[in-house]
Amino acid sequence: MILTVTLNTALDITYRVRSLRPHAEHRVSEVVERPGGKGVNVARVLAALGYEVTATGLAGGPTGRLLRDGLAASAGVTDALVTVTGATRRTVAVMDELTGDTTQLNEPGPHITPAEWSGFLRAYDALLPDASAVALCGSLPPGVPVGAYAGLIRVARSAGVPVLLDTGGEPLRRGIAARPDIIKPNASELAELTGSHEPARATRDARRRGAQAVVASLGPDGLLAETPEGRWRAAPPGRLRGNPAGAGDAAVAGVLSALVDGRPWPDRLARATALSAAAVLAPAAGEFDPAAYERLLDEAAVTEEDPAA
């Protein structure tokens, strides 16, 4: 199975309002709740593709209960989340009906005690032997050591399990030193890590810092991959309109699914591009339009770049 790790799971709440105006009162016309957090989204996409997938991480409180109920309802994801005392955070996305734009409010997450963190590490150790790949995704809740991902990467590498890291800031900076097989930063995470806003330069720099392969998700510009086998750009056939939330998580699912199938980098990137685009066309993070995915898989343009460029 593929293992996804979400240390800061979330109950994703979407509010529809006519138009968000600061300091005004708004009547919410529609409320949608879904299980969330990057790794949970990755797991839901993988399950929808038919892969055996287990979601671990931390969840607790009434919001954690709602998250797990939602996960049980979305068939195919094995729930191996570790229960904590604090309540799983909410993330609130406020969608303007007039513009379709979204305003995001992210709670910090529950405080994790040292005993809870130790409990998670034991669960992770027990899950790893059955994993064909592991994805470490998202922010860290308060109380989890900032070097957490570095430790999880070392354990996975010792167990011979390929590991992908998708996070930002200091957790990425610390994690990359433990030599993950793949990192998947977005443009701003990559710039923050390397100090460079030039993606080709920044992805090379990120490899020098320890990542064996770097798949940068550059929004409408598609993906840029810097790997031991070569450098590729991958892009959907045209501009997409929709909800970009979860597009990066779908890209992670695409890379991982092709990796466990033993497919080379161009296939991994084609899947990531097609899934990412199909996720933009779906209303919520963790979901994608399957018909669009099949079509886009044929249409995704993956081109190798001159390594000397």
Add this chain to the structure above:
Amino acid sequence: MILTVTLNTALDITYRVRSLRPHAEHRVSEVVERPGGKGVNVARVLAALGYEVTATGLAGGPTGRLLRDGLAASAGVTDALVTVTGATRRTVAVMDELTGDTTQLNEPGPHITPAEWSGFLRAYDALLPDASAVALCGSLPPGVPVGAYAGLIRVARSAGVPVLLDTGGEPLRRGIAARPDIIKPNASELAELTGSHEPARATRDARRRGAQAVVASLGPDGLLAETPEGRWRAAPPGRLRGNPAGAGDAAVAGVLSALVDGRPWPDRLARATALSAAAVLAPAAGEFDPAAYERLLDEAAVTEEDPAA
């Protein structure tokens, strides 16, 4: 005991952010959850003043459970809420650290079935004989008939229990025809009811429409009361800085507490003004600063107006 009715209870969530910008992503630095809904706030203020108070209304789901846990933790309010299947709504207040201003997002509330509404009416009938006064507060959740308050007012009047109505829009328009003892509209509710933005004219018109007394809460301008015993203005000693959420609910608690104590209108308005001001000085709705209340009770200016003016 004083009975408060909150048909659309709420889990009040306050988010602190640096500055709310539409279409951006925000990290919430602090999350506070409290039991809410206007009648619940009134009950919490009355309990803090030492009055015996029972809160009824409708609550359900995980948010309803959190609401009731919070109510149990705030000593003195008897929980007589009727459990429904749908989940109690959340209201999210986003507070800007830079300006102190608040952006409010209110969920609509759960759908109430006819059987659940009948169940509430039976509970209300059973509670009324022990009530010295009843406050009907706030919006109606989906499924509750828009004329609900009119029915509840008639039952209270038949039982000889004084009834205060604090709502707006069509529920106020329908409710007022059932001749409540007191209504407490704010400026915009009063204008919507009467079509007049001139408070003195609008309060008189509201009495003609059926309210026996009208206490209009006019924000920083204090209260204007139009009653069978006379017309009064009441105002705090000066401008207040703070959080106006819950100031109207504190005013309702002030009026009701003095009413059940058999005090005349000037005393009711002094308490309402002082509590309302002390609520502005407290961080959250349903709370007030007790020391400020005692001081402001002496300082509140209640002046009778010429009925011919």
